[in-house]
Amino acid sequence: MLTPLHNLSLADYSTLRLGGPARYFLDVTSATQLAEAIEWARLNKLAWQVIGGGSNIVFADEGFDGLIIRNKIKGIEIKEQGSATLLQAGAGESWDGVVQLSCEKGLYGLAELSLIPGTVGATPVQNIGAYGREISETLSHVEAYDSHTKTWKTLTAAQCKFSYRTSIFNSTEKHRYAIASVTYKLSHEPREAPLYASLAQYLEKYNVTARDPFTIRSAVIAVRQIRLPDPTRLPNLGSFFKNPIVDTMTASRIAKKHPDMPKYPAAHGSIKLAAGWLIEKANLKGYAAHGLYTYKENALVIVNDTAQSARDLFAFRDEIIARVQQQFGITLTQEPEIVGKQKNAPKDPSS
Ligand code: EPU
Numbered sequence: 001m002l003t004p005l006h007n008l009s010l011a012d013y014s015t016l017r018l019g020g021p022a023r024y025f026l027d028v029t030s031a032t033q034l035a036e037a038i039e040w041a042r043l044n045k046l047a048w049q050v051i052g053g054g055s056n057i058v059f060a061d062e063g064f065d066g067l068i069i070r071n072k073i074k075g076i077e078i079k080e081q082g083s084a085t086l087l088q089a090g091a092g093e094s095w096d097g098v099v100q101l102s103c104e105k106g107l108y109g110l111a112e113l114s115l116i117p118g119t120v121g122a123t124p125v126q127n128i129g130a131y132g133r134e135i136s137e138t139l140s141h142v143e144a145y146d147s148h149t150k151t152w153k154t155l156t157a158a159q160c161k162f163s164y165r166t167s168i169f170n171s172t173e174k175h176r177y178a179i180a181s182v183t184y185k186l187s188h189e190p191r192e193a194p195l196y197a198s199l200a201q202y203l204e205k206y207n208v209t210a211r212d213p214f215t216i217r218s219a220v221i222a223v224r225q226i227r228l229p230d231p232t233r234l235p236n237l238g239s240f241f242k243n244p245i246v247d248t249m250t251a252s253r254i255a256k257k258h259p260d261m262p263k264y265p266a267a268h269g270s271i272k273l274a275a276g277w278l279i280e281k282a283n284l285k286g287y288a289a290h291g292l293y294t295y296k297e298n299a300l301v302i303v304n305d306t307a308q309s310a311r312d313l314f315a316f317r318d319e320i321i322a323r324v325q326q327q328f329g330i331t332l333t334q335e336p337e338i339v340g341k342q343k344n345a346p347k348d349p350s351s
Contacts, residue, residue, distance in 0.1 A: 010059040015237060046065075052071055061342060094119060110133075117231055148176055
């Protein structure tokens with residue numbers, strides 16, 4: 001028998017610490033419970049939404065008029081398969097715990113993604129990425145409950161249709177699957193690609209020549225701790241905007257005025273710009289309003305200082321979008337997901 005909690009404040013379940021109540025809230029600790037929770041919501045004609053650590057979610061002030069299911073499915077299994085090592089983890093495992101374990105075992109593939117807050121189940125949803133790595137490169141498959149067919153499915157990386165911060169789980173098939181576990185394909189051999197510039201610079205600065213997973217992890221942690229505030233101390237959701245992908249003409253138009261502009265090649269000949277740089281150049285690094293501010297070490301991060309409502313956050317966000325638009329003619333889009341319906345809110349620019 002499932003006994004969901006009633007009327008629970010969601011602010012405690014987002015690392016931004018904002019948002020209204022959930023009509024119902026339930027922790028699940030097994031795949032069976034996960035499927036049962038979804039069927040319970042269906043039976044009661046309620047919307048449902050699975051959450052992990054809440055480190056990439058903005059809850060609306062009106063809260064969520066349905067069932068919030070917090071995924072706490074645990075368990076890690078490691079097995080060798082030819083020259084590869086498969087690591088399967090329950091969707092409710094701490095992501096960084098899994099990275100740490102893989103590095104302790106000398107496995108390459110996840111070290112660059114160290115210290116990203118949140119759970120394993122969130123890693124395929126938004127195709128997490130950092131320091132030249134994306135989870136799409138190491139993900140083997142996902143076990144998920146298909147609420148359309150009421151069956152369990154194994155989805156391969158190709159079936160997840162990954163691109164920059166996107167998969168079927170947050171786009172075409174949103175609200176369809178609930179993830180129970182994720183399996184990563186790791187290796188005892190280093191990969192060919194060079195280390196991301198800021199990590200290589202950090203290691204050179206300290207004359208560290210080793211490039212084993214644990215060394216890479218330590219460098220990532222050191223670099224991240226300067227640029228990203230700890231959400232348990234300063235409530236935030238990591239990068240608040242996506243890095244915009246533009247055509248070459250737009251990129252050269254800005255680069256003409258700003259030869260120092262960071263830019264990276266992206267898919268189909270387009271160019272990825274750095275949202276943090278654009279915000280900084282719009283003079284908004286450290287900018288404070290509505291009880292929030294952009295982090296002084298990294299303008300891409302919004303910190304909740306004294307804000308009491310998601311409405312304050314949206315007002316702050318829209319000011320940043322307008323100022324960057326005015327200065328560069330580029331419209332930034334929000335990276336974290338909005339859960340729940342905000343009354344009188346403009347359309348979610350991220351969807
Ligand atoms: N930059 C500035 N000013 C700023 C911030 C950045 O000039 O205030 C410049 C940097 O100097 C650099 C460029 O912008 O030249 C890119 O910055 P960085 O390499 O630090 O990465 P990012 O684009 O800010 C992305 C991810 C992060 C990930 C880092 C490291 C997105 C939206 N963000 O940030 O992911 O940790 O790369 O690889 O893609 C997250 O998704 O929550 C997240 C933290």
